Amino acid sequence: MTLISKRLPTTVVGSYPVVKGSGLLARMDPLKHAVETAVADQVAAGIDIISDGQVRGDMIRAFTSHLPGIRGSSVVGKVQPAQRPITLADTKYALSRHPKVKGILTGPSTLAHGLSIETTFYRNKDELVLDLAQALAVEASHLQDAGVALIQIDEPIFSTGAANIAVGREAVNAIAGRLRVPVCLHVCGNLTAVIDDVLRTNVAVFDFEFANNPQNLEVLSAKDLRGRMVGYGCVDSADPGVESVETIRKRIEAGVEVFSAEAMLLDPDCGMRMQTRDAAFGKLKNMVVAAGLVRAEYTD
Template sequence: MRLMSRLLPTTVVGSYPVVKGSGIFALVDPLKHAVEVAVADQVAAGIDIISDGQVRGDMIRAFTSRLPGIRGSSVVGKVQPARQPITVGDTKYALSRHPKVKGILTGPSTLAHGLAVETPFYRNKDELVLDLAQALAVEAAYLESAGVTVLQVDEPIFSTGAANIAVGLEAVNAIVARLRIPVCLHVCGGLSAVIDDVLQANVAIFDFEFANNPGNLDLLSEKDLRGRMIGYGCVDSADPAVESVETIRKRIEAGVDVFSPEAMLIDPDCGLRMQSRDAALGKLKNMVAAAGMVRVGYTS
């Protein structure tokens, strides 16, 4: 599967530093400026598949605050789809500025583990996960209709051992089954305890971190991806220092030796929300430059 015509296309995992606006327009929508900055910076950096910046709150509340059946951090009734699209407005703005945009959902298991079940409707979080999947599938369909190139489902909880991965994968697969576009599953952290389970997901792309967890590369070198792509995290999103182009280039080349350039999508390890704007932009620019250097070596 190829998302773009050229090798080693670049993308982001999603989030970007929040740069709030000021003045009268900020009173109406204080985060509109943050979306505009996030999109503009990604385009300026040369990213091939951008995001909307995920600037409207943390990855849990951005979704749970809009789902009927949830109040605050508590599940108080049957979880239902949101009454209106949650992320589509910002995604459409990104699409108005760039032809390739990634839609992003926080996964059902990660959402469930950020909530307290305070209703007899759910006997446990496994049941909640499956209803969250049905609610998120509606948002996924909205994003597909809006024109996103790929949909990413974020499940950082998978690498922690806290989630029932069998149920989590059932939930992810339920979202995938509703879509025609490629779906990417993002799992950050070390994967040694969960990789065999995670690779059972019915997704087209697996997105993992390799800069901050280089052991993941050795782990994946022994696995059969069965034609699926790898979102290859080659920039340390937890480090405020901007890695040099040469450092990132060497990381990408190490990945190419394992996966081949045709199978790779180049991105940071995770979201960049916690970094300064200058650091985030610097990391993306250097990543794009490094990917370009490696690409030339395989196309010249």
């Protein structure tokens, strides 16, 4: 699979610090400026596959607030697809500024575990997960039709032990199975207890954190990825400090020894919404420089 015509392309996991605008336009859409800033900073940093910045709320409410059958944090009826696209407008804006954009969805299991069931329609969260997958598949189709290069499904719940991964995997497969565009599954945290279950998911890219969880590199080193790519978290998104180019370079080189330069897509561990804009931009910029240095080592 070729996402972009270079080794070690760079991307982001998703969220970016929210920089709100001011004035009349900001009153009409308070977060439009935040989207524009997030996109502009990613482009300026030299990121190969950008996102829309995921600035419109937390990863749960950003989706559940649009889905019929959900009121607040409660499931009150059968969950249905949103009446209109949720992330399409911001994704189209990103596409107007950069040729390669990643569409991002919070995964069905993570959404389900952020909700309480207050209806007899669902006996348990496993049933809810599968209906959420059908709703998200519609959103994914909108993003695919818009021209995204990749669709990422975020399932941080997978590494916690709280979710039924067999059902979660079925749900992710249900979304990916309806798409032509490559699908990436992002799971943060320590993967030791769940890696075998996660790798059974039918996606083209697995995105994991390796900067804040270096033990994941050892865990993955013994696994057969069967030709799938690895989204390689080489920047610690939880650290407010900006790592040096050399630090990031060493992390990337350690990954290349395990996965090969052709199999890696470089990004931060997770989203960087909680960082300052300066820190987030600095991390992205240094990641791009480090990627270029390592890439040069493998140029024929």
